[in-house]
Amino acid sequence: MKFLVGLMRRNNPNILKWWLFGAIGSFFVIWGLSFFFLDTIRPIIYYPELQLHAPPAGTVYRYRDEGGGTTVYGKYGIPGIPDVGVLDGEKICIWGDSHVEALQVDDKDKPGQVLTRLLQEKGYSNSVGVGVARSGESVADYVFRIPLYENVIGHVQAHVILLSGIDDVMPDQDRSCHSRFDSTPQPSLTFSECFPSDTAIQYTPFLYETGTSFLYEIYNQLRNLHIRIAPGPVVSTASAAGEPQQMNGERLKDAWRFLLGELKAVTTAPIIFLYVPPSPPGENLITKFDDPDRPYVDAFSSLCNESGVGFVDSSQQYKELYDDLGLLPRGFDNTRPGLGHLNKQGLKVVTEVLAQYLMENGYVVLPN
Numbered sequence: 212m213k214f215l216v217g218l219m220r221r222n223n224p225n226i227l228k229w230w231l232f233g234a235i236g237s238f239f240v241i242w243g244l245s246f247f248f249l250d251t252i253r254p255i256i257y258y259p260e261l262q263l264h265a266p267p268a269g270t271v272y273r274y275r276d277e278g279g280g281t282t283v284y285g286k287y288g289i290p291g292i293p294d295v296g297v298l299d300g301e302k303i304c305i306w307g308d309s310h311v312e313a314l315q316v317d318d319k320d321k322p323g324q325v326l327t328r329l330l331q332e333k334g335y336s337n338s339v340g341v342g343v344a345r346s347g348e349s350v351a352d353y354v355f356r357i358p359l360y361e362n363v364i365g366h367v368q369a370h371v372i373l374l375s376g377i378d379d380v381m382p383d384q385d386r387s388c389h390s391r392f393d394s395t396p397q398p399s400l401t402f403s404e405c406f407p408s409d410t411a412i413q414y415t416p417f418l419y420e421t422g423t424s425f426l427y428e429i430y431n432q433l434r435n436l437h438i439r440i441a442p443g444p445v446v447s448t449a450s451a452a453g454e455p456q457q458m459n460g461e462r463l464k465d466a467w468r469f470l471l472g473e474l475k476a477v478t479t480a481p482i483i484f485l486y487v488p489p490s491p492p493g494e495n496l497i498t499k500f501d502d503p504d505r506p507y508v509d510a511f512s513s514l515c516n517e518s519g520v521g522f523v524d525s526s527q528q529y530k531e532l533y534d535d536l537g538l539l540p541r542g543f544d545n546t547r548p549g550l551g552h553l554n555k556q557g558l559k560v561v562t563e564v565l566a567q568y569l570m571e572n573g574y575v576v577l578p579n
Contacts, residue, residue, distance in 0.1 A: 330575060508524070
């Protein structure tokens, strides 16, 4: 190494200086471009009232992997609402995973804000939609979280649970760092939560404040880098598919009855499931809207009706969005058409279905 440095100095005394300038310049170029093309890192704090970590109020998060939404977090990590605890009105909590989190769109296009706007246009000015979502969560998580959120939100008028496909209510799923819903040996729910590392808690605020999220991306790439020198085949393991598993019909119904009973036991507010078909399978990704989960959906809907739990199916309106208007409910400019998360049009149409159901069935009332 000393020989190479000496050689460079003899041939060009300024080469090390230009290397240094190049490195510094490259750093600032990457820094600037990361604003447009990389996700923002999110600092996190612990909310003891909710027993979870979430971004502090005022955090601005830009998501660029899919779509291009900007999210402004309020207290308790709830997007688009500075402090839900002091918000006037009756709250309609919309629970869900990343489809309700909706990082792909701006706050004004997320389900909670869209529902508020739709109801206010019809004169229901006392009702407010609140999106309560974290990526990867399922109905098993909501059983444990509903009482905690009710304490901090206050005046909850109803709980709406968005299902993108039927997988979120299927038992016996492996869900790392999330609560489990099992059907054997008897139906049960087990709380589970993974906490972030001390390193993440300590350093993410600095990366967020300095806008250097790309350093975290580099760290992740290096951490997951596997260098292999030896020749030969590499053994790989297939990840488990997220398909609803085949199981005994009566055992599944017993598990669902148990789940619905547990949901009703933790709250006095009405519970409503809002069903959205999953991403279309097969090669024809744009126009194929056949739902492979339909037998499960019909069975679960029937049990909801028996248990006094609301069930709204947006499948028809979801399909009509493309048939009538030529718009796709999923996909973005930077992703494959028809796949992935719900886009602005998809979120709006399923929220319109929900708003109509709430008004027709008396879950919201006009101010006196």
